[in-house]
Amino acid sequence: MKVYISADIEGCTGVVTWKQCGAPDGTHPDWAFARRMMTHDVNAAIRGARAGGATEIVVKDSHNVSLNLLIDELEPGVELISGSRPGPDGMMEGIDDSFDRCFLVGYHGMAGTQDGVMEHTISGRVHRLWVNGVETGEMGLSAFAAGQYGVPLVFASSDDKGCAEAAGLVPGIETAVTKFGMGRFMARLRHPSVVGSEIEAGAQRAMGLDLAPVVCAGVAAVRIEFNRGEEVDQASELAGWSRVGNYVIEQEFRDWALAHVGIRRAISFAGM
Template identity: 60%
Template sequence: MRVYISADIEGITGLVSWSQCSRPDGKSFDYAFARRMMTHDVNAAIRGARAGGATEILLKDSHGNSKNLLLDQLEPGVRLISGHGSGTDGMMQGIDETFDCAFLVGYHAMAGTLGGVMEHTITGGVHRLWVNGYECGEMGLSAGVAGRYGVPIVMVSSDTAGCDEASRLLLGVETAVTKTGIGRYMANMLSPDDTGMLIEAAAKRGVARRKEIAPKIWSEPAHIRVEFNRAEEADMGAKLLSVPTRTNGYTLEGTYPTYQEAHRVVWNLMAMSAEGIGSQY
């Protein structure tokens, strides 16, 4: 049985701020700790998947530059997709129809979620995102990619707000809470020993129940709408031929034949929005 794991970092055990988990630079003074904790949570998911019968596991490091997981400290016998910039499936690069189920480990709540630790949607420039009129974040985007390959998301680990979002989006999904947000940069934490057991147990249950949980399939043609925080973030994306409508200074939207195409446009818009911010200097 093949299991796919996509791992983000903001919903990981013990983390509450960008100074811990942004990237390896002088502003992220606690990044080494964040990498250890991310590897810790992923390892717990791997153990749970194997306890549930998984025989092959593929990991995708999906945070930032996607070079966060400590390969030499991962459970043996898994494969890891590391790095950023190539491929078309975003945080789900490497998944296909041969997988039996998938996990989202360390994911976070969508932008604007009350009590969501480091809540955002892909980039800090996004205020709100809709797919087919349903407001969602990275979990919705990733679940849709898996769903188009017929693969169900059976386990999500996150903070309480993120797990609540997953339960609304994915009927019957198993969840593991790593912390409860008090604000965007404050949380009531569980210890790594406790979260490890919770993630492992949820992963095992998810694999066992994989045939009971339906893949998330967005209807097609698929419509996307992205509302940015600033007009200049929308300016650059508006130049893309694949984005036919700018409804106001902040918002770009379009309808696409397949969800995969719509998903690719979302990620292109995010990349372009960062260029828009840079253009003001």
């Protein structure tokens, strides 16, 4: 079986603040630690997937500009998608209908999640986001991206709040808790050895699940609520978006592929 793993960093073992999630010069010791923990969590998922029957694994580095995972420390035999481009599938670039399973490693809760560690949705500009009336975060967006190719989401690792979000999104999904959120920048951390064992075991079990893909069928009605009026000033200038109040824009897209591109473009344009 062929497995696609999308890895973010905020939900990884030991990570609790933004300064751990990147550095302008690429040398900050806190970022170096987070990179190692991200690689640690992904490796555990790889081992579990293989124990469950995976024969081919592609990993997508999905945090920021995708230069976080340490390829020389990844389990041998996997392929890594690194670097960035304005592609159609965002954090799921490279996925297609040749994959049998999808994992989300190190993801985080959506914007507004109470006590979710570094909760946000794509950008700090976003207050809330809905797809067809359902409030959605990065897990949901990634699940829809996989679902358009018929690939089921079967495993997620995150803090306890993110794992609860994943369970609500995909009933029956396997999850592994990396830490217990106590606030946006505070958590009760679990030891890497414990988290690694649970990710590995959960990933192995996930390979045996028979879950339906998360599909956004038909029209995708998107609503984005920004934090600042000037962000909406910018985003509402894009074709197709309607401004409905000082902080909100809406648009209907004929399918998920167009909606996903439209969402990311609007959020990006809001910061210009």
